[in-house]
Amino acid sequence: MAEVILKGVTKKFGKTVAVSGLDLEVKDKELLVLVGPSGCGKTTTLRMIAGLDDPDEGEIFIEGKSMKGVEPKDRDIAMVFQNYALYPHMDVYNNMAFGLKMQKMPAAEIEARVKEAAKILGIEDLLERKPKALSGGQKQRVALGRAIVRKPRVFLMDEPLSNLDAKLRVQMRAELSRIHKRIGATIVYVTHDQTEAMTMGERIVLMKDGIIQQQGEPMQLYDDPVNIFVAGFIGSPSMNLIDGKIRNTYDGACFDSGDLTISLPEKRFGSLASRDGLDVVLGIRPEHIEDAEFAPMGADRAVLGATADVVEPMGSETLLYVTAKGGTQVTAKVNPSTKAAFGKPVTLSADLTKAHLFDRATGLAMK
Amino acid sequence: MARTLKVFKNEQHSTAFFALLPSFAVFLVFTLYPLLYSLSISFTDAGLLKQGSTFIGLSNYVKLFKDPTFWKAMLNTLIYTVAVVPVANALSFMLALALNRKLALTPIYRTAFFMPVVASTASVATVWFLFYDPFYGGFNALMAKIGISGPAWLSDPSWALAGIIIMAIWKNLGYSMVIYLAGLQDIPKDIYDAAALDGAYGQRLTRYITIPLMGRIFSFTMIISTIRSFQVFSQVRIMTGGGPTNSTLVAVYYIYRQAFESPYRLGYASAAAWVVFLVLGILAVLEARTMRRIEQ
Ligand SMILES: Nc1ncnc2c1ncn2[C@@H]1O[C@H](COP(=O)(O)OP(=O)(O)OP(=O)(O)O)[C@@H](O)[C@H]1O
Ligand SMILES: [Mg+2]
Numbered sequence: 052m053a054e055v056i057l058k059g060v061t062k063k064f065g066k067t068v069a070v071s072g073l074d075l076e077v078k079d080k081e082l083l084v085l086v087g088p089s090g091c092g093k094t095t096t097l098r099m100i101a102g103l104d105d106p107d108e109g110e111i112f113i114e115g116k117s118m119k120g121v122e123p124k125d126r127d128i129a130m131v132f133q134n135y136a137l138y139p140h141m142d143v144y145n146n147m148a149f150g151l152k153m154q155k156m157p158a159a160e161i162e163a164r165v166k167e168a169a170k171i172l173g174i175e176d177l178l179e180r181k182p183k184a185l186s187g188g189q190k191q192r193v194a195l196g197r198a199i200v201r202k203p204r205v206f207l208m209d210e211p212l213s214n215l216d217a218k219l220r221v222q223m224r225a226e227l228s229r230i231h232k233r234i235g236a237t238i239v240y241v242t243h244d245q246t247e248a249m250t251m252g253e254r255i256v257l258m259k260d261g262i263i264q265q266q267g268e269p270m271q272l273y274d275d276p277v278n279i280f281v282a283g284f285i286g287s288p289s290m291n292l293i294d295g296k297i298r299n300t301y302d303g304a305c306f307d308s309g310d311l312t313i314s315l316p317e318k319r320f321g322s323l324a325s326r327d328g329l330d331v332v333l334g335i336r337p338e339h340i341e342d343a344e345f346a347p348m349g350a351d352r353a354v355l356g357a358t359a360d361v362v363e364p365m366g367s368e369t370l371l372y373v374t375a376k377g378g379t380q381v382t383a384k385v386n387p388s389t390k391a392a393f394g395k396p397v398t399l400s401a402d403l404t405k406a407h408l409f410d411r412a413t414g415l416a417m418k
Numbered sequence: 419m420a421r422t423l424k425v426f427k428n429e430q431h432s433t434a435f436f437a438l439l440p441s442f443a444v445f446l447v448f449t450l451y452p453l454l455y456s457l458s459i460s461f462t463d464a465g466l467l468k469q470g471s472t473f474i475g476l477s478n479y480v481k482l483f484k485d486p487t488f489w490k491a492m493l494n495t496l497i498y499t500v501a502v503v504p505v506a507n508a509l510s511f512m513l514a515l516a517l518n519r520k521l522a523l524t525p526i527y528r529t530a531f532f533m534p535v536v537a538s539t540a541s542v543a544t545v546w547f548l549f550y551d552p553f554y555g556g557f558n559a560l561m562a563k564i565g566i567s568g569p570a571w572l573s574d575p576s577w578a579l580a581g582i583i584i585m586a587i588w589k590n591l592g593y594s595m596v597i598y599l600a601g602l603q604d605i606p607k608d609i610y611d612a613a614a615l616d617g618a619y620g621q622r623l624t625r626y627i628t629i630p631l632m633g634r635i636f637s638f639t640m641i642i643s644t645i646r647s648f649q650v651f652s653q654v655r656i657m658t659g660g661g662p663t664n665s666t667l668v669a670v671y672y673i674y675r676q677a678f679e680s681p682y683r684l685g686y687a688s689a690a691a692w693v694v695f696l697v698l699g700i701l702a703v704l705e706a707r708t709m710r711r712i713e714q
Binding site: 098128134141150197 | 611614617618622626627630631
């Protein structure tokens with residue numbers, strides 16, 4: 052039962068608080084994705100789990116045992132480093148074999164494991180090369196291989212696919228998911244790429260400035276972001292966020308940005324009567340805004356006139372970047388048959404049952 | 419001006435030329451010219467106190483090869499080098515390993531070990547000369563404490579070279595140490611992190627990670643210290659004067675004696691200098707090749 056638990060873990064570097072009061076539970080055999088912008092403390096968190104850095108406060112448990120004073124080598128953890136950290140004087144084969152040699156594993160088994168990992172990662176032809184003769188993507192796969200051959204109880208992967216081309220990345224992602232299922236290891240997977248987080252994670256932990264913002268299944272973070280930061284981070288392209296106020300009118304509450312007035316359906320937001328005048332942020336994902344021509348009719352939709360600035364056909368859909376009345380910038384993901392064209396007016400229709408409201412003062416979602 | 423300097427392809431070339439000119443001039447006057455001059459007089463009977471000289475072909479070289487004292491000096495130099503280079507480098511590397519951590523006192527230790535390197539050989543040799551005195555010196559007093567009665571060091575033909583070697587090891591320790599320290603600090607920390615997770619620690623870490631990664635540096639320090647060892651002179655001049663019975667006579671001191679002691683044979687000394695130079699050159703190349711093979 053290789054579960055990893057962090058209790059109130061804090062790490063400071065001088066005045067920088069890299070990680071602050073982190074409470075985290077990685078379940079046995081789970082693939083947990085740690086995601087967040089650059090500098091939010093992802094690498095620091097992994098290093099503390101690995102035992103390479105000691106937390107200033109709090110405690111880390113693996114399989115229920117406190118890791119205080121336990122050396123990295125005794126934790127049975129393999130880590131894929133963000134900058135690979137390959138041994139420059141060893142060829143690819145020995146880079147992967149080194150950890151096994153240190154365990155005094157028989158040579159035949161080492162060879163079998165290294166060959167197997169090399170095959171999975173598509174680096175069989177590179178086994179005799181030194182790291183300096185490898186491309187970034189190849190090095191990254193060697194770094195992954197070095198972790199995989201160890202078959203540890205916990206894998207820590209620090210952006211292991213960041214240097215691969217798009218196609219290889221998709222392929223490796225699938226490969227990692229397969230490896231995870233097959234060997235049933237516990238994996239903490241770090242990325243700053245929300246797409247990767249959404250596609251790979253059984254559970255996502257989203258961090259910012261060393262603090263967990265939200266954790267849960269990918270769709271939970273997508274459907275119910277707890278604050279503006281989560282709303283803007285998860286989803287691609289990001290959610291449209293528009294500043295405004297709540298105003299009560301004779302037929303219910305509406306959102307007023309000064310230029311735009313959008314009524315807020317009670318069945319989504321409840322009664323907002325008591326919130327009159329509150330500063331809020333309205334959030335609508337691009338995929339919930341459609342070209343009016345293709346949108347269903349309905350009471351809970353807002354119609355918006357705008358001018359198209361950029362039209363990006365993606366094939367299966369078209370991305371529209373438009374400017375609405377008063378200069379509000381809006382992104383929409385619309386039907387590819389749209390007639391929207393650069394500089395021409397376009398009418399959009401937003402599904403308000405999927406919209407979000409945030410209190411601007413606290414940044415928190417309004418329920 | 420632009421027309422007269424057409425030799426240069428462009429502005430940058432002429433700037434480089436004039437920027438390098440002063441140091442090139444110094445090199446010309448103080449290195450290249452004396453080098454070639456010494457080669458030319460090695461074929462003559464030139465002397466320090468003599469006007470003019472006669473071309474005598476290879477006779478200086480023939481005489482040199484027949485001189486047992488020269489071979490004694492070469493052998494002593496070789497013994498000195500073979501003793502000092504590996505021992506001083508092994509000790510320096512261990513020191514560097516020990517001092518390559520952030521402890522409160524390490525800067526003080528580092529400085530302490532480097533001080534003898536920058537101190538003048540003349541003054542250090544004078545102190546060690548007293549230190550080696552069999553009756554009043556500290557060395558034998560220390561050995562007496564552990565129950566060993568020390569030899570008469572510098573005045574005993576079978577111990578004098580050892581005395582010179584021990585002092586040289588001590589004096590040169592810090593030189594390679596700073597280079598090793600710089601090399602150790604150049605190894606990315608991530609590699610040690612990766613090795614820690616792979617289960618390499620202590621001696622295995624040193625053996626499989628640190629030493630292989632320092633390969634280049636080892637080659638460099640070994641070759642440099644071989645060259646430095648071959649040039650040993652001042653401490654011999656001050657502590658023993660090559661004696662007793664030529665037991666500490668080294669190559670450079672031999673050359674010095676031929677040139678600056680009666681009968682001041684400059685031509686002969688130059689021939690000796692060139693032979694030493696060639697032997698050292700061959701040795702350094704062989705060493706560089708061996709080191710490169712070990713690296714791979
Ligand atoms: N050794 C260190 N010394 C000082 N500050 C550090 C050190 N390591 C990390 N930090 C700081 O701690 C914070 C978190 O760093 P960390 O490397 O964990 O970020 P990250 O989430 O991995 O970012 P990225 O996505 O860019 O890799 C940053 O502000 C960083 O500058
Ligand atoms: Mg990082």
